[in-house]
Amino acid sequence: MQSMRRILCYLCFTLIWASALLSATSARAGLPEGFVPAYANETEGVKIVQYIPEGETDEAWSEMYTFLVFKKAQASQYLSVARHFGEELQTSCEGAKLRGQHVDAEKMYLLAFECPAVSASAEQSESMVGLLRPYKENVLFVQYVRRGPKGSPPDSTEMINKLYEAAH
Numbered sequence: 001m002q003s004m005r006r007i008l009c010y011l012c013f014t015l016i017w018a019s020a021l022l023s024a025t026s027a028r029a030g031l032p033e034g035f036v037p038a039y040a041n042e043t044e045g046v047k048i049v050q051y052i053p054e055g056e057t058d059e060a061w062s063e064m065y066t067f068l069v070f071k072k073a074q075a076s077q078y079l080s081v082a083r084h085f086g087e088e089l090q091t092s093c094e095g096a097k098l099r100g101q102h103v104d105a106e107k108m109y110l111l112a113f114e115c116p117a118v119s120a121s122a123e124q125s126e127s128m129v130g131l132l133r134p135y136k137e138n139v140l141f142v143q144y145v146r147r148g149p150k151g152s153p154p155d156s157t158e159m160i161n162k163l164y165e166a167a168h
Helices: 002-023 075-091 154-165
Strands: 035-042 046-051 063-070 097-105 108-115 124-135 138-147
Touching: 035 063, 046 124, 075 108, 075 124, 075 138, 108 154, 124 154
Parallel strands: none
Antiparallel strands: 035 046, 046 063, 063 138, 097 108, 108 124, 124 138
């Protein structure tokens, strides 16, 4: 419970950062130095922006920040979007560990996900921390993902600090 409180505290700062990032004309505000845009797309239903370390590719990266706005989901649906997203994560990786917590007072859902073997690269593991919450009339998802050696995914609790650093 203590670690989820810590996650909540750090991710509250991240939400402010993500909101500024999505609305900023310079979409790089707040990201750690050395991160560059890897992918961006906007459709009728979703807006996505991803950042990876400079010199890495969208196929071979070590860390990634992703910002998603689900434009077809109403803000009041953030819990069902979070649960659906968590189910998708859980089925995407054999042996995955998924933790989630709804924080009603903050109207957000926190996720931490650890996968011992990523399907894109059988030699790597992957961990993700993120939050879903209402954003304007839609739902916002902010995540930080890190890859590590197969079988030992990065500690998602430690990763909270990276999200926190990005918020300052």
